[in-house]
Structure formats: structure tokens, C-alpha cells
Amino acid sequence: MSAPPAGMGLQDALVALRAERRADDVVVSAMGAAREWMGLGTHPLDWVFVPSSMGQATSLGLGLALAQPRRRIIVLNGDGSTLMNLGSLVTITAEQPGNLVLLTFDNGVYEVTGAQPTPGAAGGRQAGDRVDYVALAGACGFRSTFHFTTLPEWLAGARSVLDATGPTFALLDVAPVPGARGPRSPGPTGERARRFMAALGPRGELGIDHPRRPG
């Protein structure tokens, strides 16, 4: 018999986040996290990034954080997606959005393609070591970093993560979901984009400070 997978259940972790999420928080979700987040219900300020370009949720979250500096923007990302856009960690810290929280769910595999190991996971590396994403985020300049390996730790610490001085990076060790499918788009993209923008409210309400004009 094989050993049980390490890490907390992804859905359990998201249920805990859902309990701590403020009504005016924006949640950007992608890939497996989007699939599970959608399964827990809907919210007008959920940006279910499906279809997506894999890896770009962090960048889209940065754009939202800059445009909506008085809202908290929470990005739900995977380790495979993080690896596809590692530079975005540097871009984020260059901009220093204090309202951006990046939650990275690390299951060590490309889940929906059959659970092949990522090159960041111990199983995907010749030396058998695991990339330290928390150290990486810290070195990039995230002002707050966290690592949760079990559900009780996450339950106890989720509020602290959301309220930390941003930009914030938290790594959560999660177990792969066996046989998981990729997320399906919950509706027509154009209509979803319009509804989301309407939910954010008129420009300037909680959003950007209008730029200076020359002269």
C-alpha cells in the first residue's frame, strides 16, 4: 500500500479561506484551485480565471491590485502555475502592492495531466530536493511570507495571512486530488467580465486614484 499523500486537502483549505474572506475582497482563482473554489459557491467578486493562460493569475492579480488599491486581492495559484511565471514574483514586489495576497497551493504535480511531478517538486528533481518557494518569495521581496503544512496550522493562521502587511506570499502544502479534471468555464467570458467589472463598482469608487494630467 502506498503512503497517503502529504499535505492538507485543497478543498478543506479553501473552505477555511472562504470563512475568512471579506465581502469586498476580490478572489482570483486558476487551474485546480478554481475548480474547487467554484464548487464552494459563487461571489460577485470572484474572478474565476478560466479559461486562462497558465501562470498568469499572479500577473492579473497584480493588475487588479494596482487598479483597486483599497481592496484586498487574493490570488489562488498552484505550484506548477507559479513555476510558469516565476518572474511575476519579482514584478509584484517591484510594484509593492500592499493589498495583494498570493496563496500558492503546492501539490508537487501537474494534477490534471495525470499528476506528473513539477520540476520544483522533490519527485521531479535529480537531487530529490524540493524548491523552497517561501525562501524564493522572501528573496524577491514579499513583505510577509508563510508556510502551512497541515490544515490545523492553516485554520489557525489564515486570518493572519490575510491581514499581514503585503505583498504577502503563503505556501500551503496540499495533497493532489486523484483523477482531477481541469476546471470548466462557468459561463461566457464576455458576460462574466462585464458582471465582474460591474461588481467592482464605478471607476474610482474603491479603485484607482485618477492619474495626474500634464499641465
Next chain:
Amino acid sequence: MFSGEQVASLFARCGITHVVTVPDSTLGQWEPAIQKAGIRLVRVCREGEAWAVAAGLYLGGARPLVMIQCTGLFESGDSLRNVLHDWKLPIFSVIGYRSFLNQETLPGDTTLIFTEPTLQAWQIDYRFITEPGQFTVFARHLETCSAEGKAGAVLIAEGKA
């Protein structure tokens, strides 16, 4: 080709709030004027990021523009596809056409083979700017795309690699 002040003034007139960019030797010279015009520069590490950052800015109520070299257009593929075609977001881009005006700079530069076919493959409504007298073409295309909420691009011929 154009001064930073010309370009920045146009961007400001069109209500551009953010320029998401990786510079090249032509576009990068515009940065001080763009910032002086009160437009925020967002410097990304690779061009694929630029489209997603711009998408987030747009969804959040800002009016971003992507400014990259044609080599970055090649790198942008999947992100550009997602933003412009899956989500149909009206992101305008300014694309520098490396060495077009001085093809001795990089003999055999294959950007000269692939740049326009790439723009066409991605079904981007673009205008090709090869001389300073075409600033009005640049301006009109940006103004039209902004007013109509459409994606578009200008391809700016450059003289240096």
C-alpha cells in the same frame, strides 16, 4: 521616430493610466516623458506577463497599454491569446519593430520575417508606422480603438537593435 513627449501626450489625451512594458532601445527612451505625464509605468520581467497585468488593470477600471518589442510579441503568445481572444479585452499595444529601419544592424534578423505574420496570425488590428510623418496614423488608431473599446496595435519601425 517620435519623441517621448509626443507619445506621452497622446497617451494622456487617450486617458491611458498605465503603460505595462519591457523596454527596448527605442521605446525605453520614452519612459521619462510617460512618467512625467502622470502615467504609471509597470515594468514586467517578460512580455507574456504584460498582457495579464494589463487585463487586471482594465478589469479594475484602469486604462492600460502594453508597450514591448516585437521579440516580446513572440514571447507573449499564449497570454495575448487569452486576454485578447478568450476574454476579448480591449488592450492596445505599441510594438517596436527591431532593426527594420537599419537592417545592417543585425544581418539576417529573423524578426523581419516573422513580426507581421505573427500579428496577422493573432488577428490583431495593427497599423505599421515607418516614418515620423505617420504620427497621425498612430494617434488615430489609438484614439479609435480607445473610443470603440477595441484591441489594436501599432508596429513602430526602429532603427537600432
